[in-house]
Amino acid sequence: MSAHADTHANDDDHGHHHKETFVTKYIFSQDHKMIAKQYLITGTIMGVIGVLMSMMFRMQIAWPEEPNVLFEALLGKWAPDGVMDADIYLALVTIHGTIMVFFVLTAGLSGTFSNLLIPLQIGARDMASGFLNMVSYWLFFLSSIIMVISLFVEAGPAAAGWTIYPPLSALPMAQGGSGMGMTLWLVSMAIFIASSLLGSLNYIVTVINLRTKGMSMTRLPLTIWAFFITAVIGVISFPVLLSAALLLIMDRSFGTSFFLSDIFIQGEVLHYQGGSPVLFEHLFWFLGHPEVYIVILPAMGLVSEIMASNSRKPIFGYRAMIASILAIAFLSTIVWGHHMFISGMNPFLGSVFTFTTLLIAIPSAVKAFNWITTLWKGNLQMNPAMLFSIGFVSTFITGGLTGIILGDSALDINVHDTYFVVAHFHLVMGISALYGMFAGIYHWYPKMFGKMLNKNLGYIHFWITAVCAYGVFFPMHFIGMAGLPRRYYTNSNFPLFDDLANVNVIITIFALIGGVVQIVYLYNFFSSIFFGKKAPQNPWKSTTLEWTAPVEHMHGNWPGEIPHVHRWAYDYSKPGHDVDFVPQNIPLKEGEEELQH
Amino acid sequence: MTALLTIIVLVFILVAIWQMVKIFDLAQAKNENAGIATDKDNTMNAYLMMGFLAFIYAITIVCFVKWGDLPLMSNSASEHGPTIDNLMIISMVIIFIVQTITQFLLHYFAYKYKGEKGRKALFFADNNKLEAIWTIIPVIVLAGLIIYGLNTWINIMGVDESDDPLVVELYAQQFNWKARYGGADNTLGKANVRLIDIDRANILGLDEADPNAQDDVITTELHLPVGKPVLFKMRSQDVLHSAYMPHFRAQMNCVPGMITQFGFTPTVTTADMRETSQIQEKVKRINDIRVENSKPLLAKGEEPLEPYTFDYLLLCNKICGKSHYNMQMKIVVETQEEYDAWIKEQKAFKNSLIN
Numbered sequence: 001m002s003a004h005a006d007t008h009a010n011d012d013d014h015g016h017h018h019k020e021t022f023v024t025k026y027i028f029s030q031d032h033k034m035i036a037k038q039y040l041i042t043g044t045i046m047g048v049i050g051v052l053m054s055m056m057f058r059m060q061i062a063w064p065e066e067p068n069v070l071f072e073a074l075l076g077k078w079a080p081d082g083v084m085d086a087d088i089y090l091a092l093v094t095i096h097g098t099i100m101v102f103f104v105l106t107a108g109l110s111g112t113f114s115n116l117l118i119p120l121q122i123g124a125r126d127m128a129s130g131f132l133n134m135v136s137y138w139l140f141f142l143s144s145i146i147m148v149i150s151l152f153v154e155a156g157p158a159a160a161g162w163t164i165y166p167p168l169s170a171l172p173m174a175q176g177g178s179g180m181g182m183t184l185w186l187v188s189m190a191i192f193i194a195s196s197l198l199g200s201l202n203y204i205v206t207v208i209n210l211r212t213k214g215m216s217m218t219r220l221p222l223t224i225w226a227f228f229i230t231a232v233i234g235v236i237s238f239p240v241l242l243s244a245a246l247l248l249i250m251d252r253s254f255g256t257s258f259f260l261s262d263i264f265i266q267g268e269v270l271h272y273q274g275g276s277p278v279l280f281e282h283l284f285w286f287l288g289h290p291e292v293y294i295v296i297l298p299a300m301g302l303v304s305e306i307m308a309s310n311s312r313k314p315i316f317g318y319r320a321m322i323a324s325i326l327a328i329a330f331l332s333t334i335v336w337g338h339h340m341f342i343s344g345m346n347p348f349l350g351s352v353f354t355f356t357t358l359l360i361a362i363p364s365a366v367k368a369f370n371w372i373t374t375l376w377k378g379n380l381q382m383n384p385a386m387l388f389s390i391g392f393v394s395t396f397i398t399g400g401l402t403g404i405i406l407g408d409s410a411l412d413i414n415v416h417d418t419y420f421v422v423a424h425f426h427l428v429m430g431i432s433a434l435y436g437m438f439a440g441i442y443h444w445y446p447k448m449f450g451k452m453l454n455k456n457l458g459y460i461h462f463w464i465t466a467v468c469a470y471g472v473f474f475p476m477h478f479i480g481m482a483g484l485p486r487r488y489y490t491n492s493n494f495p496l497f498d499d500l501a502n503v504n505v506i507i508t509i510f511a512l513i514g515g516v517v518q519i520v521y522l523y524n525f526f527s528s529i530f531f532g533k534k535a536p537q538n539p540w541k542s543t544t545l546e547w548t549a550p551v552e553h554m555h556g557n558w559p560g561e562i563p564h565v566h567r568w569a570y571d572y573s574k575p576g577h578d579v580d581f582v583p584q585n586i587p588l589k590e591g592e593e594e595l596q597h
Numbered sequence: 598m599t600a601l602l603t604i605i606v607l608v609f610i611l612v613a614i615w616q617m618v619k620i621f622d623l624a625q626a627k628n629e630n631a632g633i634a635t636d637k638d639n640t641m642n643a644y645l646m647m648g649f650l651a652f653i654y655a656i657t658i659v660c661f662v663k664w665g666d667l668p669l670m671s672n673s674a675s676e677h678g679p680t681i682d683n684l685m686i687i688s689m690v691i692i693f694i695v696q697t698i699t700q701f702l703l704h705y706f707a708y709k710y711k712g713e714k715g716r717k718a719l720f721f722a723d724n725n726k727l728e729a730i731w732t733i734i735p736v737i738v739l740a741g742l743i744i745y746g747l748n749t750w751i752n753i754m755g756v757d758e759s760d761d762p763l764v765v766e767l768y769a770q771q772f773n774w775k776a777r778y779g780g781a782d783n784t785l786g787k788a789n790v791r792l793i794d795i796d797r798a799n800i801l802g803l804d805e806a807d808p809n810a811q812d813d814v815i816t817t818e819l820h821l822p823v824g825k826p827v828l829f830k831m832r833s834q835d836v837l838h839s840a841y842m843p844h845f846r847a848q849m850n851c852v853p854g855m856i857t858q859f860g861f862t863p864t865v866t867t868a869d870m871r872e873t874s875q876i877q878e879k880v881k882r883i884n885d886i887r888v889e890n891s892k893p894l895l896a897k898g899e900e901p902l903e904p905y906t907f908d909y910l911l912l913c914n915k916i917c918g919k920s921h922y923n924m925q926m927k928i929v930v931e932t933q934e935e936y937d938a939w940i941k942e943q944k945a946f947k948n949s950l951i952n
Contacts, residue, residue, distance in 0.1 A: 069599060069603045070603060070607070072599060072600050072603065073599070073600040073601075073603035073604045073607070074604075076600070086919045086920065086922070087919050090916065090918075090919070090921070160916065161916045165837050165915075165916075166836075167835065167836045167837070167853055168836040168837060168916065168917060168918060171835075171836070174771065174835060174836050174918055175918045175919065176919075260853070260854070261853060261854025261855075262789060262790050262791065262834075262853055262854040263790065263834070263835055263853050263854075264770075264790035264791075264793050264802070264834045264835065265771070265834070265835040265836075267795065269790060269791050269793065272854075273854075274854075275854065276852070276854060276855060277837055277852055277853065277854070278852060278855070311710075311718060312712070312717070312718040313718040313719065313720070313721065314720065314721070314722040315722075316721065316722065316723070316724075317722075317723055317724075317728050318722065318723070319723075320728050342839065342848050342849050342850055342859075343850050343852070344831075344849065344850050344852045344855060344857035347750065347751070347754035347755070350750060350754070351747050351750060351751065354743065354746055354747060354750065355743055355747070358739050358742060358743050358746075359739070361735055361739055362732060362735050362736055362739065365731060365732075365735040366728065366731060366732055366735075368699060369699075369727075369728075369731040370728070371703075372699065372702050372703050372706060373721075373727065375703070375706035375707060375710060376706050376710065376719075376721070377710060377718060377719035377721065378706075378710045378712075378718045378719070379710065379712045379713065379716050379717065379718040380639065380643075380707060380710050380711050380712045381633075381634050381639065381712045382634045382638055382639045382641075382642035382643065382707075382711065382712065383633065383634045383638075386634075387642060390646070390703065390704075390707050393703055394649075394653070394700060394703060394704070397695075397696065397699050397700065397703070398653075398696060398700070401692040401695060401696055402692065404688055404691070404692065404739070404742060405685065405688050405689075405692070408684070408688065408742065408743075408746040408750075409746065409747075409750045410680075410681055410684055410746050410747075410749035410750040410753060411681060411684060411685055411688065411746070413681065413753070413846060413847065413848050414681060414685075414843060414846045414847075414848065416839075416848055416914070417839060417841075417914045417915060418914070446632075452632030452633070453632055454622050454625070454632065455632050455633065455634060455638065456621075456625060457618065457621070457622060459638070459641075459642065463645060463649075466649060467649075467652060470652070470653060470656055471656070474656050474657070474660060475656075475660055475664070477660070478660050478664040478665070479664070482664070483841075483843035483912075485841065485912055485913075485914040487916045487921060487922075488921065488922035489919075489921070489922040490922055491922070493922055493923050494910070494925060495883055495887065495902075495905040496910055498883040498886050498887060498905070499879065499882045499883050499886060500664075501886070503664060516614070519611065519614050519615060519618065520618050523615055523618040523619065523622070524618075524622070527619065527622065532632075533632060535632075539632065539633055540633070570722065572718065572720075573717050573718040573719070573720050574720050575720055580717055580718065595722055595723075
């Protein structure tokens with residue numbers, strides 16, 4: 001019904017005043033704001049599961065094979081007498097990675113904020129297709145359910161690492177988790193990819209077609225640029241993972257040999273011939289690497305917006321920021337081989353990928369310096385969102401810098417698949433993207449729920465999380481440089497790494513504190529929905545269009561006409577104005593020049 | 598029952614924390630524009646930013662002092678090792694400088710420009726010169742790193758067959774390693790997992806008809822003569838594995854269905870390595886820990902942990918299943934004479950078959 005109406009969403013007359021039932025408003029909603037909230041809450045629940053898993057396997061790493069009453073309670077048969085089983089350890093690591101990368105930081109982050117902000121910030125009544133948007137969310141929901149169900153199968157959940165390299169992931173006799181658990185993992189991910197593609201197509205179409213009058217591409221807030229380019233990368237790369245998953249399903253269930261060849265396992269030779277696991281690695285990382293930018297670009301967009309608003313300054317180098325997003329997006333599709341320097345692929349190819357990979361440092365450096373310069377001579381409003389944004393830049397730099405070691409094929413030889421890698425990517429795309437997500441939630445909570453979050457709880461949340469994030473991942477670089485491989489169930493099986501055991505205890509303690517402190521955030525989030533103070537229309541005095549929409553949500557976003565845009569999104573503290581922000585819908589004063597940045 | 602009780606206790610703890618947060622929440626006056634930072638908040642968080650900068654510096658120093666003496670930075674046991682270590686140190690120095698400066702600027706600006714009511718920020722939207730500077734400087738630094746890095750990479754990966762390297766096959770399976778030597782002809786016989794015949798003890802699937810295979814030697818320890826180039830041919834029979842030899846700065850995946858390779862020249866014998874001060878310190882450190890860890894064992898009347906002596910290890914570094922953590926092989930680097938004596942004691946393939 002409203003699907004039809006929404007295709008005319010940009011019409012100034014949005015006359016569909018049909019009745020909403022509970023089901024159409026809260027469940028099968030086609031309103032982008034409600035879908036954003038659905039994404040956020042589903043992502044939050046998956047995030048809680050993912051973080052709990054990491055806390056469990058961190059305890060195993062710190063106190064290997066010690067009976068733990070928590071394991072006994074939570075893992076049941078997988079922790080006989082409270083000692084964690086080695087298979088379930090790998091499963092926890094695998095599912096933690098899958099959930100955090102895809103379900104939290106792709107769907108939870110991009111899904112939430114693209115949905116919430118694209119129509120509101122470009123001045124549209126809704127997404128181009130509200131119906132596809134709804135389908136996209138429900139496919140995501142379905143894939144989440146299947147992923148959670150996969151935790152409970154008899155032989156254990158998928159345990160081949162989140163990269164599910166065959167043959168390990170293809171052969172149930174190689175690992176218990178590669179049976180039903182992996183089947184469900186693949187089904188879940190196939191549905192997830194469908195959801196992501198529908199979402200991305202919608203975002204692209206909406207940004208291109210439904211911008212309000214005056215909203216040229218160079219007046220778009222950087223959030224929209226980030227979401228737009230993210231969606232483009234997603235459309236380019238996610239189908240490749242889908243094909244990899246489908247081919248893997250063929251190998252597993254229908255006897256084809258795309259990825260498998262010459263295998264002797266448990267006393268018998270398998271029939272597979274002529275396939276190559278390296279092919280899978282190429283297909284996987286053709287998505288897998290762009291994926292980290294799918295995760296981090298939206299966070300970058302959110303942070304750019306929040307930093308400008310809270311610094312009361314224009315974002316520094318708006319055009320350079322767009323150019324660097326484009327450069328990162330382009331380069332992100334031609335660097336996947338840096339995950340495969342020692343996979344057995346031709347070393348010459350390794351050289352090419354080293355070259356392209358290190359190039360990414362240039363647009364990344366431009367972005368980091370531009371953020372820092374945005375703070376310079378600002379009037380910084382230290383709202384929780386701003387703290388998370390500054391935290392984002394800090395962890396992005398710390399984590400990003402070690403990329404020049406890992407991207408360098410010669411150096412990668414010795415730190416590949418060690419804890420150095422784990423530390424690197426958790427800081428640069430895990431923690432950073434999570435900070436971007438938190439920053440976005442603290443900043444746009446008033447827009448989403450019409451209520452304010454408690455800022456003091458936000459401060460507690462940020463500072464303890466920030467200390468714990470460094471406490472966990474900074475020392476981790478050093479055990480990695482000492483040669484400790486990742487995904488080891490215990491490091492005490494042979495004495496070589498005995499002297500690193502105490503570092504792992506420290507890391508785990510920080511991880512546990514950092515995990516538990518998220519309760520502060522969860523409390524703040526859920527209780528403020530009901531008991532929070534009512535939000536003013538534009539609490540942060542921002543310039544973008546979403547703050548011109550009423551606090552109470554309504555279909556079509558604006559009563560009456562959609563605002564027209566007369567200036568870029570960053571007229572903060574512009575000379576010649578009495579207030580320190582000029583919203584985008586305010587016409588230029590007589591004689592005022594629009595800066596062409 | 599314990600499980601249920603634990604879950605109940607856990608839930609109670611979570612509820613308690615939740616309630617504590619709630620008390621904190623409710624105890625605050627909600628009237629003064631709750632949710633939006635005031636000048637007081639700005640000042641407090643600005644100081645915390647400086648505190649956090651100090652924390653980042655402190656954790657960096659602590660990590661470098663306590664764990665910075667790494668086997669990865671020095672003490673390599675292969676010919677190409679020092680070139681990797683040099684590149685690593687150069688990269689680390691660059692990272693360290695950039696990290697120190699940028700974190701300082703970020704946190705210092707956050708402190709310096711904390712918001713005050715009535716102050717107006719500088720409208721500063723663009724500066725081409727500045728942006729050109731921080732585009733060009735990374736370009737130059739990275740160009741240097743790329744050239745140095747690629748040079749190193751090509752030198753390491755390019756195997757010079759004219760050196761007449763010792764050819765050794767590293768054979769991976771869940772969850773152990775085997776090494777195969779070419780024997781007197783230094784040529785590995787043809788092999789395929791389809792030829793594996795457990796009953797005849799042909800465990801690596803060598804082609805019994807291939808004359809080159811007859812004198813091949815299969816071992817469970819990897820012995821290498823010092824100073825002689827080795828070319829490893831990696832093979833896996835089941836899933837992906839990775840042959841990781843951190844002391845030699847060497848690693849290559851073992852891929853079922855294909856043969857991968859990596860070559861290096863070991864330069865320090867196991868005996869010599871044990872004599873180096875770094876390894877002696879490490880061994881002492883580990884043995885102190887092991888003595889400490891043995892105390893509870895002894896109290897229970899069990900055997901104490903064995904003292905540790907240093908050995909080079911080959912580790913599996915690609916997730917390969919349940920016992921991935923327990924898949925390693927001892928590497929012994931020794932003089933040519935010792936090596937010759939050792940290899941002479943090993944059984945040739947043709948003699949190891951059960952008929």
